[in-house]
Amino acid sequence: MSDKYLKRGVSAKKEDVHKAISNISQGLYTNLFCKVFPDALGGDAKWVNLMSSDGSGTKSIIAYLYWKETGDASVFRGIGQDALVMNLDDMACVGAIDKFLFTSIINRNKHRIPGEIIKEIIDGTQEYIEKLNSYGLEIIYTGGETADVGDVVRTISVDASMVARMKKLDVIQTGNIKAGQIIVGLASYGNCVYENGYNSGMGSNGLTSARHDLLSSHYRSYPESIESLVDTSVQYTGNHKLTDRVYQDITLGKLILSPTMSYTPVLKKIFNQVDRPNIHSIVHCTGGGATKVLHFVDKVKIIKDNYLPIPFLFNFIQEQSQTDWKEMFQVFNMGTRLEIYLEDETIAQEIIAISQSFGVDAQIIGYVDSSEKAEVEVKHNQISYHYFA
Numbered sequence: 001m002s003d004k005y006l007k008r009g010v011s012a013k014k015e016d017v018h019k020a021i022s023n024i025s026q027g028l029y030t031n032l033f034c035k036v037f038p039d040a041l042g043g044d045a046k047w048v049n050l051m052s053s054d055g056s057g058t059k060s061i062i063a064y065l066y067w068k069e070t071g072d073a074s075v076f077r078g079i080g081q082d083a084l085v086m087n088l089d090d091m092a093c094v095g096a097i098d099k100f101l102f103t104s105i106i107n108r109n110k111h112r113i114p115g116e117i118i119k120e121i122i123d124g125t126q127e128y129i130e131k132l133n134s135y136g137l138e139i140i141y142t143g144g145e146t147a148d149v150g151d152v153v154r155t156i157s158v159d160a161s162m163v164a165r166m167k168k169l170d171v172i173q174t175g176n177i178k179a180g181q182i183i184v185g186l187a188s189y190g191n192c193v194y195e196n197g198y199n200s201g202m203g204s205n206g207l208t209s210a211r212h213d214l215l216s217s218h219y220r221s222y223p224e225s226i227e228s229l230v231d232t233s234v235q236y237t238g239n240h241k242l243t244d245r246v247y248q249d250i251t252l253g254k255l256i257l258s259p260t261m262s263y264t265p266v267l268k269k270i271f272n273q274v275d276r277p278n279i280h281s282i283v284h285c286t287g288g289g290a291t292k293v294l295h296f297v298d299k300v301k302i303i304k305d306n307y308l309p310i311p312f313l314f315n316f317i318q319e320q321s322q323t324d325w326k327e328m329f330q331v332f333n334m335g336t337r338l339e340i341y342l343e344d345e346t347i348a349q350e351i352i353a354i355s356q357s358f359g360v361d362a363q364i365i366g367y368v369d370s371s372e373k374a375e376v377e378v379k380h381n382q383i384s385y386h387y388f389a
Contacts, residue, residue, distance in 0.1 A: 007034045007234045009227055010208045033090040033298045041165055047166045052090050055105075055159030056082035058207045059257065061225050065215075066242045066253040067117070068222065076117050078259030080104060082356045083160040084125055085260040086286065088132075088139070088288035089338070090128030093282040096164040096171040097268045098137055102129070104144035108156040112224065118146055119157060127220055128259075131194055135265035154224040174296040175281040177368055181341045183304065183367035184348050185356075188337035189311040192261055192359045198250065200258040200313040205286050206332040210256055213321035214238040239322055247312045255313050263338050267357050270340075273354065274347055281341040290329040290378050293339065294389040305379040308361060311335045311347045326385040329378050336365060 026033040034052035041049050056079050058112035063075045083101060085164070093099070104125060106118060184283045189201030202210070212234060219225065219236045226235055240246070242253030267282075285292045293302050314334050318325065328334065342348060346366055355362035 004017055004234050007231045008208050008212060009230060013035055018372055030169070031173075032171075034087075034332040035173060036094060036171060037163065040158040041163075042253050046168055047165055047362050048065060048092060048171060048341065050091050050160070050164045050166065051095050051103070051326050052087040053159065053161040054083065054086035054090065055157065056080075056086070056260075059075045059202075059204055060156050060158050060252065061258050062094065062207065062211055062242070063237070064112075064218060064224060065225060066257065067251075068243075069136060069242060072313075073116050073120050075253070075257055076120040077127070077346075078257055079158050080121040080125030080160075081128040081159045081259040084128060084139075084162075085262040087162040089263055089284050090286075091162060091164055091262075092262075092264050093172065093284050093338075095170045097264060097271055099164060099166075100137065100139045100140055100165045101142055101315060103142045103161050105159040106144070106156065107149050107159075108146070108223075109150035109152045110148040111150055112154070113156045115121060117156070126257075128262075132262060132264060135194070137264055137270060153251040170276060172276065172282055174281045174283065176295050177293070177302070178280070179300055179368050179370040181280055181343050182345060182348055183302070183368070184340040184342070184351050184362055185308055186263060186266065186305075186338040186340070186355050187308050187335055188261060188333050189258075189313075189335050190359060190361055192299070194265055194358070195259075195261055196250065198258075199261050199334050200247075200255040201261075201311045201333065201337070202256055202313060202316045203260045203333050203337055204257050205289070205379065207256070208318055209321070209323070209331055211315060212236055212238070212241050213323065214256075215242065216240060221227070228257050240320070242339050246316065254312050261337075261360075264362055266358050268359045269354050269358075270351055274350060278344060279342055283339040284343070285333045285339060287328045287345065288330065289332050289334060290336075291376050291387045292375050294376055294387065297374045297389075299329040299371055299375060301369045301375045302366065303377045304361065304366035305370060305377075306365050307334065307380065308336050308363060310380075325380055325383070326378075326387075329380070329385060330354065330387065331351065339365070343366065 039047040
């Protein structure tokens with residue numbers, strides 16, 4: 001990773017975090033997107049319980065800055081969706097597709113974050129849950145905790161947890177990636193039928209880089225949005241304001257704040273039409289982008305040589321920041337946030353058709369080869385970038 005990225009206090013690999021949690025139980029399986037445990041809730045050996053916790057990261061800071069500049073509190077509506085989807089889609093990668101319990105955890109500085117913003121976050125979360133439930137997901141919003149912790153949080157953080165129960169036989173183990181498989185990639189951007197207009201594909205990762213690389217030094221006037229220990233040389237080094245209209249008359253702020261789109265309606269239909277044994281693994285390309293899969297493989301080479309078109313926002317970030325393309329693929333999802341690994345090309349085409357029926361573009365983006373070690377190769381603009389575990 002570049003010195004600039006590390007100076008901002010973020011890491012795509014989170015080596016220290018993985019080391020810190022190395023002694024915690026992995027549950028029934030290792031290397032899954034969420035923990036899977038015996039069925040403590042139901043006491044049935046044929047069922048399992050799933051648990052996930054995640055959040056919107058520093059995306060809430062961008063919403064805060066946009067609100068401060070414009071007075072538009074509605075930009076916070078998608079932040080709750082971000083926290084929801086980061087949990088929900090991790091669980092869907094394991095095979096859970098209905099009957100979820102969801103709770104939110106909001107920590108705010110009350111001096112800076114009024115109640116109207118809390119209402120926007122909660123209402124936006126409920127609205128998206130109702131939309132997903134119309135596709136048969138059965139998510140129950142159980143409420144949560146809103147804490148006034150101004151001594152800890154300078155603005156606001158939005159996190160969440162989810163619990164689900166599913167049949168043990170239906171669990172999809174991410175570690176089943178083997179040589180000879182093909183990879184279907186699903187787009188993170190576009191005009192999905194269950195989203196409100198164009199989605200830039202930003203998701204909830206890479207926001208620290210995007211914020212500081214795109215936004216101008218004007219935003220240093222909001223010291224509450226910057227960690228005081230971050231080197232000033234990497235603070236707000238861009239040329240833009242959040243209100244600049246940069247793509248199809250959409251402001252930069254609205255592009256970055258595009259809420260993380262859930263793939264669960266697509267996956268539910270896939271699971272209904274494709275036998276699960278034909279789906280070997282599903283990877284949610286969040287933290288780590290194209291290299292996320294390295295957490296789950298050994299002695300294989302993942303070759304991604306036919307990426308979906310990279311959407312405007314990621315090209316814009318690269319152009320404005322001059323970040324190396326290799327780093328771009330490691331920090332951002334680059335327009336492909338879900339990967340499905342399987343062997344049968346006929347089934348791959350069926351999955352692609354299902355995804356496209358929802359307005360989510362998809363295509364075969366690569367394949368898996370044998371190797372002496374875990375490796376990802378991304379080919380872009382006739383250049384290959386190599387990443388190792």
